[in-house]
Amino acid sequence: MDNLRIVPGSDYPGEGVSHGLARGLLVFYGDCNLTGEGMGIGTIALRDRTTTYFSRSRKDATDENGVFTSTFTLDTRMTWIIRGKPSPLLTRWIEYGISTYMRHPRVQSLVMLPVPPLRSLLNIRPLFETIPSLGSVTFTYRIAGLSVTIEVHFNLTAQAPMTVCILNELSGSWFTAGWDGEHVTSPPPGWEKITHMPVSVVDPTHRIRFFLNQPSVSPPYTLYRGREQTGDACWAGFCIELDFKDGSRKLHDLQYSVGFTTGDIP
Numbered sequence: 001m002d003n004l005r006i007v008p009g010s011d012y013p014g015e016g017v018s019h020g021l022a023r024g025l026l027v028f029y030g031d032c033n034l035t036g037e038g039m040g041i042g043t044i045a046l047r048d049r050t051t052t053y054f055s056r057s058r059k060d061a062t063d064e065n066g067v068f069t070s071t072f073t074l075d076t077r078m079t080w081i082i083r084g085k086p087s088p089l090l091t092r093w094i095e096y097g098i099s100t101y102m103r104h105p106r107v108q109s110l111v112m113l114p115v116p117p118l119r120s121l122l123n124i125r126p127l128f129e130t131i132p133s134l135g136s137v138t139f140t141y142r143i144a145g146l147s148v149t150i151e152v153h154f155n156l157t158a159q160a161p162m163t164v165c166i167l168n169e170l171s172g173s174w175f176t177a178g179w180d181g182e183h184v185t186s187p188p189p190g191w192e193k194i195t196h197m198p199v200s201v202v203d204p205t206h207r208i209r210f211f212l213n214q215p216s217v218s219p220p221y222t223l224y225r226g227r228e229q230t231g232d233a234c235w236a237g238f239c240i241e242l243d244f245k246d247g248s249r250k251l252h253d254l255q256y257s258v259g260f261t262t263g264d265i266p
Contacts, residue, residue: 016232022058029206036171038235042150044137045165050092052078068141074134079127134158147259154251162244169237172229177202191226201236207265212238215256
């Protein structure tokens with residue numbers, strides 16, 4: 001337990017495709033950063049039909065009991081560039097493709113085969129642009145040993161229908177396997193819908209299991225587990241999705257927990 005640390009990630013810019021985006025809590029094993037390119041534990045993204053939005057601005061606070069809070073401002077839009085030029089059409093295609101991709105986990109590995117060569121050939125890459133704020137989301141993290149209870153409070157001002165994505169991602173370089181409740185399994189595909197709880201990914205090298213428990217939330221939600229390792233993207237973890245219809249209907253607060261076990265991997 002002493003080797004595994006869960007800490008605020010205020011100064012960590014990340015790496016790879018998500019470099020510069022605001023992250024949640026970081027996880028270390030000794031001096032090894034197990035977060036890597038992942039977005040950390042407890043951070044936010046929004047998606048509409050054409051675009052994904054992130055945060056590059058956060059405000060942190062710690063109360064007298066040591067409870068840590070981060071407020072993320074949704075101030076960044078991801079646009080895709082082809083041969084050096086932003087392409088709204090390509091961005092819409094990719095967003096549509098992601099939605100379709102997430103619904104069909106069995107074919108994701110085949111679908112992804114031509115993607116890295118095409119990205120390299122056509123010089124396709126993401127561009128993060130600053131936009132007027134779509135609101136903010138506040139995460140309160142209560143760390144107790146190897147577990148974290150997370151409360152999420154929404155203050156969104158977006159008017160268009162959105163999908164809210166609560167991200168909990170660590171490095172896909174370390175978390176390379178799944179877990180069936182008793183044994184290590186093959187890694188999850190890019191994304192797979194989960195209906196059983198808790199759900200886990202495993203770091204076989206350090207013998208660590210990272211799991212997410214049942215969320216507590218009034219609106220319907222969809223839970224995904226996934227892993228991606230494609231050069232500049234390298235993450236593994238979980239996403240809780242909620243529908244945000246428009247600014248006239250507020251989302252209820254969400255609570256969930258994540259945790260770790262160490263040394264018990266067969």
